Amino acid sequence: MSSPIIDIERLLPLSKVENAAILSASGDITIAYEANLPEIFTLSDRDYEAYHQAFVKAIRLLPTFSIFHKQDWFMETAYRADFEKAGKSFLSRSSERFFNERPYLAHRCYIFLTQKPADRKLATSVYSNILRKSIVPQQTTNPVLYKDFLDCTGQFERILSDSGFVTLKRMNDDELAGTANKPGIIEQYCFLLSPGQQPIIRDIHLKDNIQIGDQQCELYTLSDAEDLPALCGSRINYDKYSTDKTKFSIGFASPLGQLLNCNHILNQYLFIEDAGKTIKRLEAKKLRLQSLSGYSRENAIGSDACNDFLNEAVGEQRLPVKAHFNVLAWSDDPAKVKDLKNLVGSAMAQMDAAVKQETDGAPQVWWAGLPGNEADFPMNDTFDTFVEQAVCFFNLETNYRDSISPFGIRFGDRLSGKPVHADISDEPIKQGFTTNRNKFILGPSGSGKSFFTNHMVRSYYEQGTHIVLVDVGHSYKGLCDLVSGYYFTYSESEPIKFNPFYLTDGDILDTEKKESIKTLLLALWKKDDENFRRSEYVALSNALTGYFQHLEKYKDVFPCFNTFYEYLMEEYLQVLEDGKVKEKDFDVANFLYVLNPYYRGGEFDYLLNATENLDLLNERFIVFEIDAVKDHPILFPVVTLIIMELFISKMRKLKGVRKLVLIEECWKAIAKEGMAEYIKYLFKTVRKFFGEAIVVTQEVEDIISSPVVKQAIINNSDCKILLDQSKYQNKFDQIQELLGLTEKEKAQILSMNKANDPKRKYKEVFISLGGQYSKVYRTEVSLEEYLAYTTEESEKVKVQEYTRQYGSIQKGIAMLAQELRNNHPKN
The missing domain is CATH 1.10.8 (Helicase, Ruva Protein; domain 3)
Known part of the structure; x- marks a missing residue:
């Protein structure tokens, strides 16, 4: 016999949305916020502890009979290429094609604060408003009570915002209820929609399991104290990125958040009841168990547990709360649905928690997750705890965010490789992280150093920067040819001029x-x-x-x-x-x-x-390849003087134009030739002329042995960029001291390339901005970009061969890339 079809409007427990608040049919008032969380893999042990305390302080301000509901959405999404933004650049368009349809987990976070009427009957799995109707109590219409609740939510918002970890934005009526063209959060939850989707109504089946349209949903809960881990904290070690020397921190509940790679919603509930009544109830329970302890060892253990809980509540001034956490995961692929339990179970096991699949009570728990309906949560599915312990189960992070600055470089998210736009020059100055744009780059041979610098200077060039490169090893020949720059080098047949x-x-x-x-x-x-x-x-x-x-x-x-x-x-x-x-x-x-x-x-x-190659002032891409002349007693001093004169001329004469000078390994030879003072001058002065000076080095010993680098370059380079340092893992303390790196930065640096996706070809790069903000990114590029940047001799020869064959380096790279893709379809 088929189930009866019920119109959802008849069951909807919400009365109205107005004044940026949701009013339920039972008289509950809900204020909603969209929360911006810190990016994953960017927080230290101390950060997690301070962040945890901020949530504890904020929640303790909430009034009695209120509910804190944090809802984190993680939806499988694909990157959509923007060819209009890429413009006419051959490499930028290649990059857009390469990343088009790249899957990643999009995250958004909401916080709902609900005030229940004081005399509201507690809901259970049996007494749920999915099964009944209700009347709005008189207390809800009292404007004084509403104002008091708004004051509390305002204080809550201020404490979290002042912590520096979270920013909250109160949601307006359209964001809550939606419009004709855009679903609000209520509609999104009912029909599992993303904010950018067109509003669509889907059938909801609740009889044997939860099915919304084609999406088969599974609900996994942490609702019983017996399923919880014996210990919890604000953070745990992430073994994939940890080493013998460093422990890499992630949030305690991160395995249920960004690291759980499937469509899911993580619901986190705290119910703040009358603390005095809770203590009395537990005192009575303790006495009851104590009196029955002679009949059963379990009663004696239960009595001791109650006693410990009460002692902690009174002795440490803890706030007792009821808590519940659940993961609603879904897929429209039956094969993936079968795998959901393994995925969620494995994630919970990382927290040392036991997974419980909710079946009979699943519809009631799912229905209570509807924004504005938190007060109807079945309380038989909650457990007693304190705020401090409950907050440990919050998801604290989000995925990498794009910089709001129009200027920047394309990197990749560590987890998925999704393109991330990052400004490491201008925005850090505006935010107060740095005072100059200079950069110090350290990476041993084979770490992807030249590859990264190619990617960086090409990004800067395409955004109007004048670039002067001083190189040894022909690392920039391909890129220089591609942008038709000036390339100064020496050979017997083609001497430097x-x-x-x-x-x-x-x-x-x-x-x-x-x-x-x-x-x-x-x-x-x-x-x-x-x-x-x-x-x-x-x-x-x-x-x-x-x-x-x-x-x-x-x-x-x-x-x-x-x-x-x-x-x-x-x-x-x-x-x-x-x-x-x-x-x-x-x-x-x-x-x-x-x-x-x-x-x-x-x-x-x-x-x-x-x-020829005479207009050095106006040419935007100039490479001085000095490997063949760096030991020449006549030629080298001339070359160094020409370089000095050129960049200073650009610096002073090109007003309002970004300039960049990058000096590769040859800075050692340059420093000997009386250019030490020039390098010092450059690093101290270039910021005043909208410029940046960058030095690249390979060996740690070079830093120690050169007073020029140690004093002038490192001290005046607020941006430190490091590539794979795994070979220095056991003597990294020396590098840490020289560069003034924090313990968090050390852990980030030594985590590079430890858990790379074996299906993709890329290296990771660490970037620190003034020691205040640091992150590890992927440097993942399209095949065309790879061929333009490569320093592998065999690949460079191949590019030159195709360039001759097809008449230009762009056509040559395009044809070679096409041929390689045909031979290796995964590229």
Whole structure:
């Protein structure tokens, strides 16, 4: 015989929604909040303890006969690509395609505070409003009582918000009851809808099990003290991310939250009754059990347990409450439904709790979860405890959130790899975490360091940043070719070429430009330990002024070292002679002789006479690959001076434009060549010019041995970025001390890559912002991005081969990626 069909409106226990409150048919008033929780894997042991205490304090403020109901929704969702936002960028569009339909668990959290009428009869599984109707008591219509309740909820909200862990937003009428186009939370709960879905009415079956539309629901409860763990706390160790040296903390109930990978709602209820009456009831129970203890050992144990509970309540001023926790899990796939009990049971086992599947009383428990109907919860499904212990069972975290800043980098969520937009430059300054944008990157060989830096500079470049990279090892060749940047490198067939004399359109011969050319000429003329006289400096200054006036006069003369040298020989010698400049004041013959190798036909005639890649000021992506010249006594000082002049010129002349200079391992050689002071200056000053300086290093010893890095770079880099440090696990204390890392940050760093998804190819990266906020992200990219960033020689050769074959690096990468995907469909 089929079950009768009942219109849900006839059973709905809610009277109305108004003034951002839900009024039930039994006279209960419910205020609802949407809660923003901290991101998972970002809290320390102390954070969890402080967070736990904030909830305890807030709940203790709630009035007698009130109910605290926290409802956490976790729904399987897929990432939807936004090609409009990706724009025309080849790599950004590849990334959107790669992540499109990536599954993840979307989380939202609500807190419902309910005030019951004082004389309301307690509900049970038998006496539930799913089975009966009721009348609104007079007390509910009393405006004074409503105002008192609002005062309590306001204090509750303030204490949680002041903790710094949670932000609460009171829900309005539309968010509660919904609109014609958007379901409210009441409708969402009845029909298992997400907030973005169109409102839809589904059939609800309650006879043998709970079924909502096609969704088969299973209800698992923690409602009996016997099923609870012997011990509970604000946190537990997450073994997957822990090491012998570090214990990685997650919330005690996290296994039932973000880590339970299925559609589910975690309901957490606390019922605040009259504490005095509760104590009296338990005193009577204790005496009853005591008098019967002679007949049964269980009675004696029960009497002792009651006594311990009462002693704790009185001795430590604990607030006794009734509590209940349940997980409502669902799926439309019968095979997955069978697996739900194993999933939930395994999660509860991590908390040392026993799973109980609710069957007979499931409809009543599910119905009481309806926002506004908490007061009709069947009290036979609750247990006595204190607020402190009950709060341990709260879900305290949410998934990674996108930064609200328009500027940033695409990373991945640690659990699912869902794209996360993070700003590690501007937003941290606004939030007070950092005072500069500088970054210090530490990662041993093979940790994915170059891969990460490629991803970072490419993200910055696509958002309008001027980028100067100083590299050894050709890590940025692919990316530079892709964005058609300038790539300066040295080989016998293609020697490195510059032209410091060339002024681009809009550029002028200002004091800074003159000073940089003079410094360069002096470096080529004099040895490091050889001083120059004031008269020599003045003579060079006059020579430069005269040369640029000569260029103004003769427009057909191309500015370069060759024409400067010719000007000196043909015109400036006469100027010196006319000015009666003595040889001891400026030995021009010696100057011309020493600089002759840089003139046409000389050994280094290519170095300062470039005729291409001249517009360095306006070019947004410039790489100096200095591996082949870093030990050259002539070329290297020139290259370092050109780099210094270029970035300072960009820094001062490009107003309102973001600039970034990234110095790879070669900072060791640069520091030796008299650039130590420049690096110090750069790290201290660059923030004033909307810029950031980044240094990348591989070995811990490098930090210790170089006073420049230790003092100037580390102290002036508020953002610390570390890659896989597992090989330093046993000597990490030294790194921790040098970088000033906290115990929480140490645990996060050593957790990297310990539990990576074996089906996906990625490395993790740790980012600390001023020591106040830190997180581990995935650096997971599309195949096209991977081929642009790769530093594997065999893969780089393949990319170059396809580039030649298809005429451009973009087409080459696209065709190679397509071919690899066809051969390996999972990529």
